[in-house]
Amino acid sequence: MKDKLVLIGNGMAGVRAIEELLKYDPDLYDITVIGEEPHPNYNRIMLSPVLAGEKKIEDIILNDLDWYEDNDITLVTGDRAVKIDRVRRCVETESGKTFDYDRLLIATGSKPFIIPVPGADLPGVIGFRDIADVDRMIDYARAHEHGSAVVIGGGLLGLEAANGLMKQGLDVTVVHIMDSLLERQLDATASAMLKQSLEERGMKFRMEAQTTEISGDGKVERVHFADGESIDTGLVVMAVGIRPNIELAQSAGLYCERGIVVSDTMQTYDPIIYSVGECVQHRGECYGLVAPLFEQAKVAANHLAQVGTSHYEGSITSTKLKVTGIDLFSAGDFHEQEGDDVLVMQDARLGIYKKLVVRDDIIKGAVLYGDTIDGTWYFSLMRDGTSIADFRQTILFGQHDLGDAGHGEAARVMSLPDDAEICGCNGVCKGDIVNAIIDKGLFTLDDVKAHTKAASSCGSCTGLVEEILASTVGEGYDAAPGVKPICACTDHSHDQVIAAIKEHELKSMDAVREFLEWKTPDGCATCRPALNYYLLANWPEEYHDDPQSRFINERAHGNIQKDGTYSVVPRMFGGLCTADQLRAIADVSDKYQVPEMKVTGGQRIDLFGVKKEDLPAMWKDLSEAGFVSGHAYGKAMRTVKTCAGKTWCRFGTQNSTGLGVKLEELTWGSWMPHKFKLAVSGCPRNCAEATIKDFGVVCVDSGYELHIGGNGGIKVRVTDLLCKVETEEEVLEYCGAFIQKYREEAHYLERTAPWVERVGLSSIKEAILDDEANRKALYERFKLSQKYAQIDPWKQRAEGGDAYEFTPLKIA
Amino acid sequence: MSNWTKIAQLEDIPRLGSRVVKTDTMDIAVFRTGDDRVFALKDECPHKKGPLSQGIVHGHKVTCPMHNWNIDLEDGCATGPDEGCTNHFPAKVENGEVFLQLPL
Numbered sequence: 001m002k003d004k005l006v007l008i009g010n011g012m013a014g015v016r017a018i019e020e021l022l023k024y025d026p027d028l029y030d031i032t033v034i035g036e037e038p039h040p041n042y043n044r045i046m047l048s049p050v051l052a053g054e055k056k057i058e059d060i061i062l063n064d065l066d067w068y069e070d071n072d073i074t075l076v077t078g079d080r081a082v083k084i085d086r087v088r089r090c091v092e093t094e095s096g097k098t099f100d101y102d103r104l105l106i107a108t109g110s111k112p113f114i115i116p117v118p119g120a121d122l123p124g125v126i127g128f129r130d131i132a133d134v135d136r137m138i139d140y141a142r143a144h145e146h147g148s149a150v151v152i153g154g155g156l157l158g159l160e161a162a163n164g165l166m167k168q169g170l171d172v173t174v175v176h177i178m179d180s181l182l183e184r185q186l187d188a189t190a191s192a193m194l195k196q197s198l199e200e201r202g203m204k205f206r207m208e209a210q211t212t213e214i215s216g217d218g219k220v221e222r223v224h225f226a227d228g229e230s231i232d233t234g235l236v237v238m239a240v241g242i243r244p245n246i247e248l249a250q251s252a253g254l255y256c257e258r259g260i261v262v263s264d265t266m267q268t269y270d271p272i273i274y275s276v277g278e279c280v281q282h283r284g285e286c287y288g289l290v291a292p293l294f295e296q297a298k299v300a301a302n303h304l305a306q307v308g309t310s311h312y313e314g315s316i317t318s319t320k321l322k323v324t325g326i327d328l329f330s331a332g333d334f335h336e337q338e339g340d341d342v343l344v345m346q347d348a349r350l351g352i353y354k355k356l357v358v359r360d361d362i363i364k365g366a367v368l369y370g371d372t373i374d375g376t377w378y379f380s381l382m383r384d385g386t387s388i389a390d391f392r393q394t395i396l397f398g399q400h401d402l403g404d405a406g407h408g409e410a411a412r413v414m415s416l417p418d419d420a421e422i423c424g425c426n427g428v429c430k431g432d433i434v435n436a437i438i439d440k441g442l443f444t445l446d447d448v449k450a451h452t453k454a455a456s457s458c459g460s461c462t463g464l465v466e467e468i469l470a471s472t473v474g475e476g477y478d479a480a481p482g483v484k485p486i487c488a489c490t491d492h493s494h495d496q497v498i499a500a501i502k503e504h505e506l507k508s509m510d511a512v513r514e515f516l517e518w519k520t521p522d523g524c525a526t527c528r529p530a531l532n533y534y535l536l537a538n539w540p541e542e543y544h545d546d547p548q549s550r551f552i553n554e555r556a557h558g559n560i561q562k563d564g565t566y567s568v569v570p571r572m573f574g575g576l577c578t579a580d581q582l583r584a585i586a587d588v589s590d591k592y593q594v595p596e597m598k599v600t601g602g603q604r605i606d607l608f609g610v611k612k613e614d615l616p617a618m619w620k621d622l623s624e625a626g627f628v629s630g631h632a633y634g635k636a637m638r639t640v641k642t643c644a645g646k647t648w649c650r651f652g653t654q655n656s657t658g659l660g661v662k663l664e665e666l667t668w669g670s671w672m673p674h675k676f677k678l679a680v681s682g683c684p685r686n687c688a689e690a691t692i693k694d695f696g697v698v699c700v701d702s703g704y705e706l707h708i709g710g711n712g713g714i715k716v717r718v719t720d721l722l723c724k725v726e727t728e729e730e731v732l733e734y735c736g737a738f739i740q741k742y743r744e745e746a747h748y749l750e751r752t753a754p755w756v757e758r759v760g761l762s763s764i765k766e767a768i769l770d771d772e773a774n775r776k777a778l779y780e781r782f783k784l785s786q787k788y789a790q791i792d793p794w795k796q797r798a799e800g801g802d803a804y805e806f807t808p809l810k811i812a
Numbered sequence: 813m814s815n816w817t818k819i820a821q822l823e824d825i826p827r828l829g830s831r832v833v834k835t836d837t838m839d840i841a842v843f844r845t846g847d848d849r850v851f852a853l854k855d856e857c858p859h860k861k862g863p864l865s866q867g868i869v870h871g872h873k874v875t876c877p878m879h880n881w882n883i884d885l886e887d888g889c890a891t892g893p894d895e896g897c898t899n900h901f902p903a904k905v906e907n908g909e910v911f912l913q914l915p916l
Contacts, residue, residue, distance in 0.1 A: 106836075451893045456880070522828060522846040525868040525875035525882075548828040552866040552877040560877055564863045583881075808832045809820050809842065 002030045003102035005304065006091050008081045008248065010035025012044055013277030013293040014107025015063055018299030022071055028305060032074040032099050033092065034081050039131055040065055043441055045290055045473055048323075051164030055438065062441040063528065081108075084271060084576040085250035096316050103272055103304060106260060108245035110278040110288065114238050115152065118213045124220030125236045128161040133237075137161075140235045141168035148173070150223050152211055156183040158239035159223035162203055163235070163323045173204040173231055175211060175223070177240075181709055185330040189346065190353050190369040197326060197351070206231075244279040244286055244344040259286045264311040266300040274300045282312060289317045290473070294443060309517055310491055318366075318379045318470075327368075329470075332382050333357065334365030335412035354396050361389040376466040390761045399463065422464050425457035433465060437472045445469060459712050480791055487526035492516050498534055507539050519580040523549075530748035533635065537743045540785035547802065553633035556805060557793045558615055561608065566615060568607045569632035570622050571668060574642045574660035574680075575603030584625030592618050602639030602677065604630055616806050620798035628668070628792040635749070636671050637739075640664040641679040643687035647697075654699035656682035659728055663697075666732055667739060669789040670782075673746040673755075676739070692721045694742075694752040695735055698724045700724075704731050708764070709756030717753040723769050737768050737775040740782035816904070818913040822848065825910065830865045830874070835914060841865030842903060842910065843885055845872055850910050851885035852903040858883070858896030 005021075007014045010033050013651040016033060035041075039061070046060040068075040076093065090100045112127025114120050124140075126133050147170055151162040154176030162172045174181075180191035181198075195205060210226040212598045214236055222607070244259035255261050259281030266274050266282075276296040278288055287293060292315035299312040318331030334357050336342050343359040352370040356363055356378065364383040368375050377399045381388060388395055416422075418431030436442060436451045448465055448678040449456040455465040485491050492500075497516065506512045509531050513523065523531065528549035535543040547555045558566035570585065585605055590599060595609040610618060619629075631638060642660035646652030660680040667678070679690040680697040690696025692712035696719050698705040701727040707719035722738070725731055741764065746755040756764065768775050797806070824830050825844040832855055833840045839855035843862050851872070855865045862878030872885045882891045888900035902913040 453879075520871055522870050524870045524873075525880065528870065529870060548826055548869065549867070556866070560863075560866060562860075562878070564866075804824065804826065804831065808834045808839075809824065811817060811819055811833060811835070 001070060002028065004100055005029035005031045005103045005105065006099050006101040007031065007033045008091060008107045009107035009109055009277065009279075010037065010041055010075070010077065010640075011107060011109050011277065012041065012062065012290060013109070013297050014105060015041040016275075016294050017105060017107070017297035017300045017304070018071075018073070019063075020298050021304050024301060024305035024307060026071065029103070030074075031072070032076065033068070034076045034079060034093060034099070036078070036080045037130055037132070038078040040068065040075070040077070041133065043438075044130070046438065047128070047131070048160035049136055050131075051137060051161065052162075052167040053644055057131060057134075059438055081248060083792050084248060084254075084273075086252055086273075091271075101272075103274065105300065105304070106249055106254075106268070106275040106279065107272060108248060108279045109275040110242040110244050112238055113241045113243050113570065115211060115240060117211055119215050119220070120238075121215055122216055122220045123218070124216070124234055125214060125238065125424060126237050128157055128237050129242075137165060137235065137237070138168060138371075139172050140672040141165065144234060145169060145734045146171065147235070148233045149237065150175055150221075151237045151239055152179065152229055153239035153241070154205070154770070155239060155241070156182065156185065158237075159198070160323060161237050161239050163198075163201075165204060165235075166201070170235075171204070172202075173206055175206045175209050175225075177208065177210055179208050181205075182328075184638060185367075186369070187334060187355060187367050187617045190328065190330075190355070190367050193348075193351060193353055193369050194326065198323075242278065242288055244281070246279060249275065251577065257281050264299075264313060265303050265308075266296055266312060267303070274304065276300045283314050285314060287315065287317070290384075290443060291315060291317060307519070309519070316383055317661075318375065327370055327372040327471075329368040329372040330366060330373070330602050331379045332363070332365035334367045336457055340364065343392070343396055344810070352641070356395065358388065358392070361387045363388060363391070371398075372471075376463060376470055384758075386758060387760050391757075422468070423452075423454035423457070423461045426453040428452050428454035430468060433468050434472050437469060442469070443473060487524055489518050489523050489527050490516060494530070494750075497531070498538075498745070498747075501538050503535050507535065507542055509535065509549065520757060525551075529635075533671060533673065533748050537785070540788045554635070556612060557611075557619075557633060557797065558610065559627055559633045563609075564612075565609045567632075568610050568614055568615070568618060568622075569600065569604050569630035570627035571630040571663045571664075572604055572627075574640055574657050575666075576642075576657060576661065581625065581627070584622065584627070588618055588621050588625075591621065598638075600632070602632075603641050604632065606632070613806055613808070616797050616800075619794035623792065623795045623798050627794075629794040631669065634671065635674050635676075637667045637669070639677055640667075641677070641688045641690075641693070643680070643682050645680075645682035649682055651685060652682035652699070653701045654682055654704065656680040656688065656697075656699055659697065659699075659704075659731060660688075662728065662732060663735060666736060666786070669791070670739065670741060670743070670786060671789060672739070673748050674751045676742075676752070678735070692716065694720065695738060697731055697735075702726070704728075706731065706738075709752045709761075711751060711753035713751075715753065720756060722765065733775065734768060736782040737778035738764070740778040740785075741767055743782070743785075744778075765773070770804055814840065815913055817914050818909055819912050820910045822905050822910055824852070825850070828869045830869060832863075833912065834867045837915065838862070839865070840901060840912070841874075841913075843869050843874060845869060845885065845916050848901075848905065850903045850905055852901040852912050853883065853888045854899040854901075856898055857881055858888075858890055858898045859894070864898070885891065 041063040043060040043062050049055040080094045081091050082094050090098050092098050096648050112129050126136055149165045149170045149172050151158050152175045154174050162174045166172045180188050181195050212226050213224040215222045220236050222230050222232050246256040246260050249260045250256045260275045260279050261281050268275050271541050277293050282548040296312050299310050303308040336357045343356040345354045355367045357365040362385050366378040420430045422430050433452050433454050440451055442448050455462045532546050532549040552560050592614050594607045598606045600606050640660040640663050642657045645656035676694045678695045679688040679693040681688040681690045682699050690698050691707050692710040696707040705724050706722040708722045710719035830841050830843040841853050843851045843853040855863050856878040861880045862876045864874050866877045867874040873882050875882050881894050888899040904911050
């Protein structure tokens with residue numbers, strides 16, 4: 001006999017918890033869902049667009065009736081749970097039905113707060129909460145063409161309701177008790193800008209107005225205010241706030257304050273009763289946004305499924321107003337306190353206002369109006385507690401000013417047409433993404449990636465997709481407080497895993513997974529390569545590389561091409577070569593019938609179209625001619641690009657090719673968090689383009705400028721100057737130390753450019769320039785790891801290593 | 813139907829890895845999972861025909877090296893939200909030897 005689970009409340013939070021639970025174990029419980037509304041679970045966030053006529057009810061259904069049936073869930077709709085009997089462990093409904101439970105999940109949500117004035121109970125006074133409310137508003141608008149409506153409350157919900165009613169053709173007045181709109185989301189300046197632009201659309205306002213009475217004969221006719229004035233109307237929408245629905249829980253004797261009080265495991269004071277959603281009070285906070293509710297749902301499901309590993313620790317949230325054509329964004333604590341710094345940019349003509357509240361170089365809050373493209377960026381800086389010390393001067397200009405030339409101005413996504421391509425890799429347009437978010441009920445970046453493939457290849461459009469998501473869903477959806485797990489196999493972040501490997505001397509993948517309580521026995525294609533790298537970087541002497549945890553390119557030591565063949569790039573140190581070497585490459589190409597050859601951007605020669613079975617033999621020939629692997633396929637040190645240098649060039653100041661060869665001899669073979677490129681230019685004309693490399697050297701007459709964190713790829717980023725040194729020995733030492741710091745601290749698949757931005761240039765300078773002992777120690781550790789890394793993988797395989805990888809099985 | 817063909821010793825296939833069997837009509841990828849079971853799929857992702865044998869094996873799934881689709885080894889179908897299936901063939905281990913029912 002299965003245990004019985006009863007869910008009270010057929011809304012977004014409760015049903016999400018059931019979905020998460022089914023993912024763990026679809027057969028653990030007999031599940032019953034009791035819902036007061038006659039509808040299956042729908043997307044409450046999308047009620048505003050429904051009211052505005054931009055969406056239909058059927059567009060916003062999240063789980064249709066088939067879903068309940070397919071998952072063997074008993075659904076009770078249009079019936080209200082009226083009693084929880086904790087002794088007999090059963091729930092009674094209004095129609096007299098009784099449901100026994102072994103575990104109970106309360107997700108009763110909230111209800112609109114109705115101001116207790118005379119006449120508040122008249123027909124025509126409604127909240128803005130469910131489909132029934134929306135139906136009433138639309139019916140009223142149809143029956144009263146050019147009629148009037150009053151919305152009480154100038155918050156997010158009130159303004160969205162007012163906007164929708166206006167779209168339905170009504171003359172709408174917003175009544176607000178405060179002197180500025182959205183006072184919880186906006187400061188006075190942004191609020192005034194918002195009011196002005198809503199007024200231009202025809203919305204009327206009555207500010208600092210206290211409603212004293214609603215009057216009428218059997219239905220609403222007039223709203224009265226404290227100053228004696230009144231407005232004639234037949235519809236009053238109360239949108240002054242929500243109150244958690246706690247009465248049912250309270251009457252069952254569960255401890256409640258403003259909401260039903262729950263622990264970090266989402267349990268109420270009765271441990272077999274869980275609660276999630278807007279009815280819940282956690283660590284003193286009640287949440288009204290969907291992101292935290294889904295976090296809660298996840299945690300509750302984890303415990304209901306008897307896994308019991310996750311905890312809810314509260315959320316940071318951000319909000320956006322879903323009124324088409326008005327861009328505003330706010331997050332965190334944007335009312336400055338004493339000791340805070342306030343960064344402001346304002347252009348009244350363009351209708352742009354940006355304000356950041358900063359404490360000790362960390363963003364505490366943000367308000368954006370008119371230009372919200374960087375909202376998600378500021379939000380992530382805030383959530384991660386990133387120091388902005390290194391780019392405070394330019395932070396208000398936005399992320400693209402920080403070397404991100406990728407999209408820049410074109411990135412104002414919400415003004416783009418539906419057929420604008422967002423994801424260039426997978427050809428996904430804005431309309432595809434918006435439709436998927438709405439039709440499939442998506443709330444997270446991962447959902448959007450999985451369903452649309454947008455942002456799932458190179459990732460350069462991630463910011464745009466997040467922006468579309470935030471604009472469509474209307475709020476910050478990524479509420480994980482500071483900790484982003486590596487993948488679905490674990491709750492731990494990259495940093496936590498790296499720290500655990502070091503501190504607890506975890507030296508195998510099984511040890512890491514066991515110690516950190518991985519949820520899968522052997523990980524997945526995301527975490528396995530990451531763990532393999534971290535172990536390799538931390539324990540170079542002891543850890544044995546696991547080929548099955550490497551992406552195919554690194555396992556086969558060549559780049560897989562779309563037709564399943566491989567490409568081969570022999571290493572040419574510093575980009576130098578001899579006639580013999582070129583002859584050897586030509587001979588190999590003939591022998592293995594290479595269909596195409598190309599000179600790469602890193603000054604190497606790429607041989608395309610090689611069959612996998614031919615690779616070892618080809619490598620044998622190349623190896624005998626003196627070549628080693630070019631690691632063009634790996635998250636590894638790739639190439640050192642050089643210019644002609646002073647041997648030949650009339651401008652050259654130093655021997656750039658010679659130094660390039662030395663750098664490549666030092667660093668080749670090294671595995672990295674991501675690909676890593678170097679360059680040496682012989683003079684400031686910088687023909688080797690050293691200032692867009694991970695580590696670049698620009699020779700000057702008096703020595704060598706060392707540049708770090710550049711990138712010529714997805715997002716062009718010019719390097720930061722690390723320092724200037726005088727000798728080649730110093731260049732090698734600083735380079736080795738920088739690489740080792742990157743190898744030890746960066747997240748797997750994080751290139752130096754975002755890493756430098758994340759940890760801050762100053763922290764890197766501190767570790768490498770100011771602390772000589774630390775620099776030398778880093779350099780020594782790098783050289784130690786190179787002892788094990790500089791074994792040519794091609795030669796090994798040419799001599800028969802990993803032969804199984806390259807030979808098909810023969811049928812006996 | 814008892815056309816089981818012996819194709820290898822279990823240890824010929826790396827754990828959490830795969831080998832390819834070439835037949836007259838197609839390449840078949842034979843996978844060995846962490847719990848030492850074996851599965852056989854046509855070596856072609858239902859998405860854009862990527863060679864599944866070159867992917868990373870985890871649980872009873874393989875991730876295609878081309879565009880990261882996850883394919884269920886038991887039935888050859890993409891796991892949600894992706895959609896599509898590749899052919900799967902019966903495979904078993906007996907006394908440390910791997911057998912396959914090859915398509916006729």
